Amino acid sequence: MSVIEIHGLRKSYRVYQKKEGLLASFSGLFHREYREVNAVKGIDLTVDKGEFVAFLGPNGAGKTTTLKLLSGVITPTAGEARVLGYVPWERENDYRRRFALVMGQKNQLWWDLPAQESFQLHQKIYGIEPTAFKQTKDELVDLLGVAKLLGQPVRELSLGERMKMELIAALLHSPEVLFLDEPTIGLDVVAQHNIQKFLKHYQQVRGITILLTSHYMKDVAALCKRVVIIAGGEIVHDGSLEGVIDRFSDYKILTVDFADDRMPSDLARFGEVRELAPPRAKIEVDRNQIASVLTNVLANYSILDVSVEDPPLEEVIASLFALTEKQQRDSQDANIATTAANVAAAGKN
Amino acid sequence: MHRPNYLAVFWMFARNSLIRDMTFRTNYIIEVIFGVSWALMNLGFYTLIYRLMYADGDGHANIAGWSQYQFFVFIATTILVNSLVEGFFMANAEELSELTRTGGLDFALLKPIDTQFLLSLQRVNWSAVPKLILALALLAYSIPRIDGLTLSAIQFLLYPLYIVLGTLILYSVMIGLAATSIWLGRNQSLYDFWFYITNFSRYPMEIYEGTFGSPLRFVFTYMIPILVVINVPAATLAKPLSATNWPLAAFAVFATVASLAVSRWIFQRALMSYRSASS
Incomplete structure (x- = not known):
């Protein structure tokens, strides 16, 4: 009811x-x-x-x-x-x-x-x-x-x-x-x-x-x-x-602990590196690519530990808010721009 | 749960206000002193005027037909009505624009009770009580000193009735003006006009005559009926009952009902346009 x-x-x-x-x-x-x-x-x-x-x-x-x-x-x-x-x-x-x-x-x-x-x-x-x-x-x-x-x-x-x-x-x-x-x-x-x-x-x-x-x-x-x-x-x-x-986050956080301090130098190809504290690295990986990246990492490196997590909720919501606010500003600006254009056009006539 | 008992709710308002007043003792005492001093100064001022007139004239001083002790009854009536308005309504009307500005009105609108009742009566100002006592004492002192006046029982009954009617007229003007703060929003209110307008009610209506006085008398009798507030009860008590007074006395009843109706209408309309404040 x-x-x-x-x-x-x-x-x-x-x-x-x-x-x-x-x-x-x-x-x-x-x-x-x-x-x-x-x-x-x-x-x-x-x-x-x-x-x-x-x-x-x-x-x-x-x-x-x-x-x-x-x-x-x-x-x-x-x-x-x-x-x-x-x-x-x-x-x-x-x-x-x-x-x-x-x-x-x-x-x-x-x-x-x-x-x-x-x-x-x-x-x-x-x-x-x-x-x-x-x-x-x-x-x-x-x-x-x-x-x-x-x-x-x-x-x-x-x-x-x-x-x-x-x-x-x-x-x-x-x-x-x-x-x-x-x-x-x-x-x-x-x-x-x-x-x-x-x-x-x-x-x-x-x-x-x-x-x-x-x-x-x-x-x-x-x-x-x-x-x-x-x-x-x-x-x-x-x-x-x-x-x-x-719905609103398009990435996951991949945390990898590399063995023997042998950390690859080109981690950035997997995604944005968030934290680098050898032997541990935290990488933002695109949601769609998480499977392939994970396979790649596991196949090519010697790994002690690995985990995949969702980004913190507060972060997702904060970026969502920022996004909607930006959209609003843009649409407001667009309105103002159209009004200004109309005024200018009216002036010419 | 059921409908509230308005009398019980009012009793809580009065009780809580008294507890509050007792907490802020100094403030209470100062208010009492200022209130009573104001009343006494008024009295002294008119005593002075009558003394001047006695000195000038033949020993029968009067203002527009009011002898000194009759006029003291008039003043006592002014103080009495004032103390009632201050005691019950003034603090609330003042608070109304503040509540509108801060958004505190939100809570009043949530309560399952008549909003006008709640906002008009939630604070009772107990510091008006000494003024009320002073007014009654002045009545007791003046009435026996009025030449050739014997009071009938009907005058004693009518007086309190007209006091109540007069108080209600002043309340209507007050709450109507204060409610405009909800309408106009934020810091704006017509409430301050109350003091200007009601200033005219403190004098016998007989003085409003001639090209300047007559229009004032018309406006403040029939448009904003504040002239009947003090005049009708004061005349009922201080002057012999006469048939010529009845039309005005009857009009006072009508004026009270009309004033209450108009102020109620303004209040309700104002509440509909309440915008609240951001939080």
Whole structure:
């Protein structure tokens, strides 16, 4: 059963193009130039109940915008979306009682008060039965190990502790759908790990549907089987994390330990040499040629050890992001060039 | 889970705000001192004016038909309505443009509760309480000193009603102006105009006459009905009930309902155009 259904979802903003300098600011009072920013350019996505899906993408790819659209915080320019059967931006209270959004960079708890006061406020706003409230709260507090911090003003908590409180606040009403926008941003490794462990456990026990955006590959690898890569407002990959490597990396890494320090000097003919520490060499070998290169090496040299590996996931994703960004810039440049050409042509006429 | 009990939610707002105010004690005390001083200075200023008029005239000083103690009731009413607006709404309206700018409005939009209710009332400013007490004390002091006035029970009942109506009119103007920050985006808001506009409400409406006054009176009675905010309750209490007052009193009810409706409409429209801030 699908919980989230998105068809052709688009969101564009009109942004005032501010020019540099005081004089230009004055002229901006009378004549303004606007630029259309397409944050999300037509997304189609279906997510089933109980899935834990990761949104990956470079900054400004449209991940957060998509989550905000699905939470009904903003309304789309075009397209449709249904979550639990509701149109999010109609902001029905029935819908708002059934999902939650956690943003790693924003905080919804009362800053100057202990977190427990905010929890009580949530109980009233969500109309949670007192017994259910106590049970859920105790369970979450126990799982995240923050019992001692409940009475401390939120502003005195560390970032990691605050994030845990944010999670509790968001989960008190037992949402069926959870949107997590970079929940581990800025956290140290231990805190990141704790949050990951918690999320994994919670999702498995409750079987809720979670959509997560993150910059940390570790979050994604630890939590999500399904990865949706967004770049430039479009989905470029939807599948497993391993699938990303199969699809977007065209090389493998061949590591060879040569015997007797007799290392050939022309390793470059097999591929790009990445690391040379005799007797070991690491070579990037084209995916299609890995078999022939391997045969060649094994037949002609005396070898102690050999291994073939996929390139690190982060590397593949980084180069994928770089590629999509370049494509975008190129298409933008092309647009500008056409506009300029049209203007020039118009001038001649 | 079920629909929230709005009264219980408001009680949590008030409670949490009080806990917060108690944490920042110094700040609270300073706010109280400034608030009460402002009210007392106002009172002193008008006492001065009446004293000058007594010195000039025949011992029957009045401003547009308001004798000194009647006018004290007027001032007390101003302080009272002000303390209510400050106590319940002002901090929230101020916060609204900040929430828009920082994207904090996101969270308000997620809550399964009326967004206007949430954003209008989530902070209660307890430092307005001493001002409210001062206003009540001034009423108690002034009313017995008004010549030839015997209050009827109906006046006692109508006064709080009109105080509530007046507060709601000021709230409507305030939230309507503040909501424009969502519409206009970022740092822009018409909220500051609230202070300019409501300035006119602090004087008896009888002074607005002649070629300059009459248009002002028309605009601020029928277009933006802030003149009825203080005038109607103050006249109800300080002057004998008379049939000539009824049309205006009835209009105050209509004006309140209309103001609330218009501000609600503006608020809802503004929320639809919310853009959020990047994170």
